[in-house]
Amino acid sequence: MLKRILALLLFVSLSVPFTAKADEGMWLPMLIKRLNHTDMQKMGLQLTAEEIYSVNNSSLKDAIVQFGGFCTGEFVSPQGLLLTNHHCGFSAIQSHSTPTDDYLTNGFWATSKEQELPNEGLYVDILHHMDDVTAKVLEGIDGSTPEEQRQQLVAQRTEAIAKAAAENGKYVTYVRDFYNGNEFYLFVYNRYNDVRLVGAPPSSIGKYGGDTDNWMWPRHTGDFSMFRVYTAPDGSPAPYAENNVPFKPKHHLPINIGDKDPGDFTMVFGFPGRTKRYMTSHGLKLEVNQLNKSRIKLREDKLALWKEEMDKSDETRIKYASKYASTSNYYKYSIGQNEGIKRMRTIEGKLVGEDKFQAWANADPQRKAIYGNVLNDIAEAYKNIEQYNLGTVYLNEAVLGTESLLMAYRLTPLYNALKSGNKDAARAAATDVQPRVDDFLKDYYLPADKKVFAALMKYYYEDIAKEQQPEYFKNLVKKYNGNFGKLADYVYSNSLVVDAQKLNSFLKNPTQKALENDPAFQLVNAIIENYRSNIAPKLAESNAKLDKANRLYIAGLRQMNPDKVFYPDANSTLRLSYGTVKEYSPQDGVLYNYYTTLEGAMAKADSTNEEFIVPDKLTQLYEAKDYGRYANEEGELVVNFITDNDITGGNSGSPVINGKGELIGLAFDGNWEAMTGDLVYDPEFKRCINVDSRYVLFIIDKYAGAQNLIDEMTIVDTESPGAGDAAEPVAETPQAELLRAVVDEAQQRLQNGKEEFKIQKKKGDVKVKLQVQD
Template identity: 60%
Template sequence: MTKKFFSLLLVAALGLTNLAKADEGMWLPLLVKRLNHVDMQKQGLQLTAEEIYDINNASLKDAIVQFGGFCTAEFISKEGLLLTNHHCGYDAIAARSTPQADYLTNGFWAASRDKELANPGLFVDILVRMEDVTPKVLEGITAQTSEADRAKMVSERMKALATEAKGSENYVTYVRDFFAGNEFYLFVYERYSDVRLVGTPPSAIGKFGGDTDNWMWPRQTGDFSMFRVYADANNKPAAYAATNKPYQPKKHLPVNIGGVEKNDFSMVFGFPGRTQRFMTSEGLKIAVETSNPARIKLRGKRLEILKADMDKSDAVRLKYASEYASISNYWKYFQGQNAGVKRMKTVEGKVENEAKYNTWASADANRKASYGNVLADINKAYGEQKEYTLSQVYLSEAALAPAAAKFALNLVPLQKALKEGKAEDIKKTADAIKAASKEYFEGFNVPTDEKLFAAMYQMYYNDVPKNQHPDIFKTVESKYKGNWNKFAAEAYKKTFLTSEAKLNAFLAKPTLKALENDLIFKTASSVYTNYTTNIAPKLMASKASMDKATRLYVAGLREMQADKVFYPDANSTLRLSYGTVKDYEPRDGVHYAHYTTAQGILEKEDPKDEEFIVPQKLIDLIKAKDFGRYADKNGELPVNFITDNDITGGNSGSPVINGRGELIGLAFDGNWEAMSGDLVYDKDYKRCINVDARYVLFVIDKFAGAGHLVNEMTLVTTPSPSGDQTVKPVEAITADKMEVKVKEGKVKTKTKKEKKKKK
């Protein structure tokens, strides 16, 4: 019996031979041909692997962009028209809104190209190519290479490879590590920075359901917005200019309004943010028991303060709308994640699998030498990190929550320059601060920020271990008797950080004394110094040993389960996931259909609740069933549908694509029952919530009267293919020649009143 055969028998005995479930995983498109294509074909894919990813010819990858570095968007016309989520465009929409022209509340639709709105700072990245550079990064590195030398060599090589690949100033290049540093891939993007707002529905459609429905199913949310990418005369990236032309993408997605059925193939193509599915049980315990509860507590208080002031003023509401939505989103997410980990007994499952891992590692002398101690090393590192977990969380969630405190850190380099007394450096630093201050002063309200400052630092003071407090806390204790409201009032009264005129006056003639006497700067600087001097070094020391142990642990897992197809954790690089349109049963006696209709909008409508207000025109259209060509076979208007695609943050705005490569919807959310998805995939409950392409086009065409945008698109009426269908030719027709061939079935929903009654 060979050692390899014995190893496989041992793995089988340990119950670790399950192959990756087809619906699980966020896969690199570069590797689809080798790893996934056969499985995808079985489920209904009718495209070749090259039609998905090809660097020499147009492929699906050319239609997908990273939007602003935090979301996904896709081209849906040959004129550079982009579709993404309403919540992805939220910040840009809010920035262009005023109380007099409130695009968040009322929506916006450019009647012509010259009416489309520029968005300084917004960009999209289009993938040119990706490449496995693992051999180049790890050349000559062995098990005998010290960890310090390894880290230095890897870092230098990653930087050199990215620099070499850049070639053009328009390219954005980087190398990312995968499987905890066991593999490395190079990514080359072309960045376009002239991205203009084309259209957005009112928040009553784009954010329908608000925080109540966030992460929940059933949904009836029209979560979409539209932008357009512009380029120079040669179709290359260029700064905003009136002479720029709409970008001509190599590929755009046809939009299918033929509808989807249960069990139809679905592919989500986008830029998922971060997952941590190789995290061990000790890491999960810290997240569930310490960091998540702290984040929930702090974000809850921030939401309470912001909401009170936003309700009093439209101007304040618009300033904080995007920030409030972001805070709220993950405030609820962390609650759901904890609930999901508990329900799935994820920690217990990890403990059991780690015991099996140790048994496997100990069964062979060579394996024991390589992997025998890695879990013990990981647990030791987590133990060291746990002591400082609250300091980590409270730094980002509390200390830097007030805008003034966060901006004050921009002045730390000025403090250094003033101490060194170099006039040239002082002026250069002051000029940079002045340039950055414009956006800062536009984005916050001083009275609100003062309330946040007092509340956040009070919680920091109360909750973080005293031996980890910054020195400024001693001043508040002695001079202000620990009264953070009193301290905040004086700080905001005397600071130059709440007035553009005062800041500019200071920057014109900066002095070290004036800077260090500013209480807001003094507070932020004290927190920053304390963290970088007393806390970060301890965390970095444990991180170094954690990184090595985790790399070996993941390598061991892949060696132990040699018959399993592994996928890497998400890291904001282009991925695809594939699955099917699917309903689910979240608990005993409850069945959720795979789609919802406009009838659910009327069932939830409540003019007294801002989350469930419905525009009168939409009410009239729904009641009259005036859905035009976007209605289904039964005359109903589909709104949202669900699939079992594996997604996470960053996938927002990703296209949901059928087996022929056509857009059938837009991913915008996950479901409450599977909020543990960043840590573990839930094969029973994981669902991706999507807005149906038919509802998107209905809102654009029938509600907004912007049919000229629909006319730009390539529309398809042939229903999406299912896994058991034979290949059918794509029928692409013009917008004025439509036939409706769509799905059947009824939706089971609960009205808002029924939900409240149950609660």
């Protein structure tokens, strides 16, 4: 009987996963060895730190690219084949689509490299190396250095360091500040400008669920697209040319199609955009009450007006598909962020932390001299910013959020050249702006833009303090008696900007007078000039005060908590986050599984709703259960899964990598319950939504029949390594207490002659069940 108990103990021990906790933060890969590697190994990582990031040898970082400056991608073949999200490639897919060749609706698959489509202006950046240059940037600068002088020195030094590292244009380089200007790092990239579209599923797969499911879980979206990077024949970066050859990456990711289980280690490697996790309560209030509320209000009307026109014709739908998706994304995000901050009582929590900081600063005369007034300075700065910040929000969301006014604004360099009288400069400026004009006209529909103009200009007039509005605009409104429909009639009937023939003719023979008489150019120029002279200077003064105070605040927090490792805010530089596959419970009585299947997608199918249309071929594959080798052990086709990795915008397309360094999915979204992610980390609800690698390959293979692409990828069929594969001995984990309690109780029952019984115990998220029968 004792042997049986020991055998059962072993079985239970192996069946209980190591309950790992996701590590909050997006970490710099060059610091992983010093800060995170041991914790990652405990959670299931089987790679060395050098296999993750190395300057001299091939490593994971060499498989990761910044895609177009706004997303992430990863190499999945030795021939430069790249995976990213469908929504990241959406603009490129849309640019090649026409009503005849509608790749948005029907998908696109190149069966040979000759069929791959070039994309002007699209590029990828691959990190060559990064360096800590803090000492060089801050040499001779201390607390006594005047702030203006400090800013000048930092700007001069960071520019010089980046310029020297560029080696006369060989690399793309920049220096970014971290911890609000307390540290500085140099980033050196190789940029490749020949990036071609290789494959994309139809939007009914790549965008399945549309705006309804955006930011939501459960999800059933095949959010991926494929591109290929090309180089000159010698392997160097080069613009598009027919004789270019596929790029040979130093490293590409094998794709794992094994099953995933709760607790399996995951890391997300990519380029998260911006977080503001160290923002104080004063900044959060401004973010919630002013920025988000305004964005929600303005974008809601804009989206509705666009949708009216998009529903009238396929041509307009295709033209506005990418713009609509981009605008909608952060409209919905702002709603979720405000709700999350309220639910988490984030502002209240910040206030508690700020009280502790103030008490710590006041407790020591030296600290008080440095940090004692920091929070007061932050509060005063935000109070002043609040008076003028709405002008900034509305300039971006309403004025430059109107297509005609944005295009008119982009003619400003040409206007300045004409005004200077320099004919060569004017010709150069006209040439420079022509590609922007072409892009604008290709996807422009005047009736839609005119409706948006009238609505947003009305909001601008009503919501911005009258003393902060330009006289030209106020006089226009007065002239048309506050009728913004008539004001729009005037602008759109007389502006060359909204007429393709007039705009192109103007660029062939541009004149200063033509722009000065153009109502769209006059209006946007008046608003921006007013902003620069009456609003920006007041904001600049307050922002300078805020920058200094925030820098001191973070420096003080780090000094106050010397044993805590602080991660830097995301700033579009390469980062790594790590966590596990994990379900969650959004509310009482509801438990969300950690994966979804094609069966769930079929349950949502609705042929009358464009967001939930399922292609006929996918339906046929589902009905036949023709999943090939991509089904899980239960015979299901997994579509999406969730992890608790820390991500934000810019991580879209990032690889989700297991402990062996294999691709198991692509990150493409966050969940509604954790929309606070840019401002505060939610340890309970934060989830990263990913498209499963098996679904990606299934669509390429079984749906598209693109065997040429399957053949060039490295596919492995083993289960992802679980957390227990590299965890510490069970005796050292909290789960050991549960196991010992179960065994002790079992032995006691056996001694009392009980031959048949069940024991169930629970601690936190861990359950142990034991059944003994004679």
